[in-house]
Amino acid sequence: MKVKVALAQFNISFAAPQKNRERVAELTAAAAKKAADVVVFPEMWNTGYALDQLNELADEQGQETEQLFYKLARQYQVGIVGGSVAVKEGDHFFNRTLVVDPVGQVVGRYDKVHLFHLMNEHKYLTAGDQENYFRLAGVPSASFICYDLRFPEWVRTVARHGADILYFPAEWPAQRIEQWKIMLQSRAVENQAFVVAVNRVGDDPDNHFNGHSLVIDPLGKIIVDAGEKDDLTMAEIDLDQLQKVRGPIPVFVDRRPELYK
Numbered sequence: 001m002k003v004k005v006a007l008a009q010f011n012i013s014f015a016a017p018q019k020n021r022e023r024v025a026e027l028t029a030a031a032a033k034k035a036a037d038v039v040v041f042p043e044m045w046n047t048g049y050a051l052d053q054l055n056e057l058a059d060e061q062g063q064e065t066e067q068l069f070y071k072l073a074r075q076y077q078v079g080i081v082g083g084s085v086a087v088k089e090g091d092h093f094f095n096r097t098l099v100v101d102p103v104g105q106v107v108g109r110y111d112k113v114h115l116f117h118l119m120n121e122h123k124y125l126t127a128g129d130q131e132n133y134f135r136l137a138g139v140p141s142a143s144f145i146c147y148d149l150r151f152p153e154w155v156r157t158v159a160r161h162g163a164d165i166l167y168f169p170a171e172w173p174a175q176r177i178e179q180w181k182i183m184l185q186s187r188a189v190e191n192q193a194f195v196v197a198v199n200r201v202g203d204d205p206d207n208h209f210n211g212h213s214l215v216i217d218p219l220g221k222i223i224v225d226a227g228e229k230d231d232l233t234m235a236e237i238d239l240d241q242l243q244k245v246r247g248p249i250p251v252f253v254d255r256r257p258e259l260y261k
């Protein structure tokens with residue numbers, strides 16, 4: 001079985017949700033034209049890291065994003081791993097992913113579990129504490145957000161349910177892009193799963209982002225690297241590869257969880 005994914009790597013406009021929503025709509029239309037099964041967006045694409053403006057800018061209850069994805073998914077018959085958006089719920093703000101299937105149904109929801117101190121997330125956001133394990137395009141999958149990548153124990157906790165694709169939307173700054181690549185390849189190899197990771201390009205007031213959204217196979221080979229372009233990149237995932245990797249080296253069978261404290 002093959003799944004076509006569209007990596008929607010773009011330059012998020014700082015503190016401009018409406019402009020970013022328009023770009024997300026354009027990229028979804030472009031992904032559908034290229035017959036994508038799933039389109040994937042970067043982290044915090046509605047506001048960027050305008051954390052001190054979230055009271056005015058964050059999406060109230062995530063409603064605007066949910067409605068947009070509902071409309072786009074149905075119109076273009078495509079699954080959406082919605083990167084993440086800043087969401088306001090009462091006095092709390094969340095860095096939240098919505099996953100929507102091609103009939104517009106929300107099949108996954110995730111609040112970033114590990115908040116990134118270096119970007120002050122802990123001062124503004126509330127951390128999540130739930131896994132996001134879902135089926136999209138017929139594939140058991142899981143998603144994380146950016147800094148979660150540095151916590152292999154969390155990725156494993158979710159991946160052990162049998163996820164074939166691990167999604168990582170991110171805003172990962174250019175100065176640590178080598179670490180991004182190494183850790184994404186490691187998560188793919190150790191969990192014997194495909195990794196689909198979407199970063200942004202461009203600048204915000206504090207950081208430069210140089211993309212390098214990646215699709216990685218379960219042997220750690222980079223199938224596609226989006227480079228630094230502000231555009232869609234397509235990749236095809238051949239899920240038949242999974243059995244060839246998992247059969248001879250069954251790490252999920254050989255685990256000794258009773259020893260891991």
Ligand SMILES: O=C(O)CCC(=O)C(=O)O
Binds near residue numbers: 116119145148
């Ligand atoms: O871990 C890193 O180096 C980057 C993490 C990050 O930028 C984020 O979680 O937003």
